[in-house]
Amino acid sequence: MKKQYYAIIDIGSNTMRLVIYLREKGGRLKEVENVKASARLRTFLDDENKLIQAGIDRLLTTLKSFQGVAETYLLEEMVCVATATIRQAANQKDVVQQVKKETGMKIRTLSDQEEAYYGYLAVVNSTSISTGITVDIGGGSTEVTYFKNRELMEAHSFPFGALTLKEFFSNDIPTEDEIKALQTYLSEQFRSLPWLTAKEIPLIAIGGSARNLVQIDQNLKEYPLAGLHQYKMYDTDIKKISNYLMSLKPEKLSKVEGLSKDRADIIIPAIEVFHSLYQVVQADSFILSRKGLRDGVFYEQLSKEVGSILFPNVLEDSMQELITDFNLDPKQILHVQYLTRQLFDHIKEHGLMHLDKKDWQLLKRASYLCNLGEYIDAESSAQHTFYLLANRTIDGLTHKDRLRLALIASYKNKTTFKQFIKPFKSWFLKDERKKLRHLGALLKFSYCLDATKRQVVKEIRCDDHKSKFTITIKCQGDSTPEEYQTEKQKKHLEKAIKKEIDLDFKM
Structure with missing residues (x-):
């Protein structure tokens, strides 16, 4: 039987990724290749919210690099999606056209609601959690959803991410006053949505910042098991890591075990998002989902064949x-x-x-x-x-x-x-x-x-x-x-x- 490979390129505000999946006999997708590039496209938006040519060039260079990797597989399909930075760029049409002309790729720019929805879809199809709040913090936006009995009840996208929240700080290591200002802002933002308040259910985190948080926690605890997916933490664990990172000098921060070098300057604001949301939700636990937006996009594709958007028997x-x-x-x-x-x-x-x-x-x-x-x-x-x-x-x-x-x-x-x-x-x-x-x-x-x-x-x-x-x-x-x-x-x-x-x- 011929092996069926599928690819997705995720153009984020902070990082870009190419993921290759192999379709299993049972129909599910198994990740076989994961290539990451720290493009930081968010930093190339000018005062008029246009993505400047230097940013477009970086986007094109990265996409061409990904194409070189993808060519080693006989792909059934390749999907290219973009999130906050491309979505919010005033010259979005020009960017998409340049990419099409230079690479032949058609970018699908996701709406904020779609981005939130795909995160939810990935979580309910890869965990046994029936009711929870999801949070996916990117470079330029943060998506939250509330699902009950595996059904999506609410979804929202906040126009801030780890890169934009970094502007609250004058240096990589913030002062106590800067942290308090950020915490106040985040609490006000999250409390503006009544459906987030005092839910007392799991908070499920998606994305690179959440993975880094978990990796740091596992290293500090000398955790004896492998794997990140469905790893559980509590608010005291999150706070402990926040205090630990803030006690370090900038040059030591980038050397912390479990922390990617390209996330060293944005991990603290990201952790504050998780901690503030944990407190607003009054969550009973913090759980990492390694499956996120990219997986959600393909779960939707698969549903067209199997007839159901939700896999009934995850385990x-x-x-x-x-x-x-x-x-x-x-x-x-x-x-x-x-x-x-x-x-x-x-x-x-x-x-x-x-x-x-x-x-x-x-x-x-x-x-x-x-x-x-x-x-x-x-x-x-x-x-x-x-x-x-x-x-x-x-x-x-x-x-x-x-x-x-x-x-x-x-x-x-x-x-x-x-x-x-x-x-x-x-x-x-x-x-x-x-x-x-x-x-x-x-x-x-x-x-x-x-x-x-x-x-x-x-x-x-x-x-x-x-x-x-x-x-x-x-x-x-x-x-x-x-x-x-x-x-x-x-x-x-x-x-x-x-x-x-x-x-x-x-x-």
């Missing part, structure tokens, strides 16, 4: 990507899941472990990806399974939920579990750590019942006696390998249910 689609990427067998997955459910219900019914719906949800998800690491190396499958699931972005799962999934799906024994959870021990209370270990032992036992992936085990029945727990296993065909593997694995399940287990394999 399920993301799990399916993993199944496809690692060549997992759907037939085996469903069988292991079926056996896991039987064992789960029997153990719950006999009161041997306290289990609830939430536990089954965790087990069910983990059963889709159990032993995924075999794709890399069968001998160290547990290590690879844990690393891949803990460090790969899974749309619809927070970092903590992703870690839970990784710990259960990679379970091998108590020793490796302790090894995997060690850097994250403080993330969970003792009881939850124990529950995750027991769920892992249960799933691993079920997986061993289909050790040869032939589905010879058809059904299991459990009987609870005073000192023993008997599991009768009905088979169709030779079950010798399954008997060996489950006998080897049962001690971990025995510790979880605090009873000796008798296995009775029957034809």
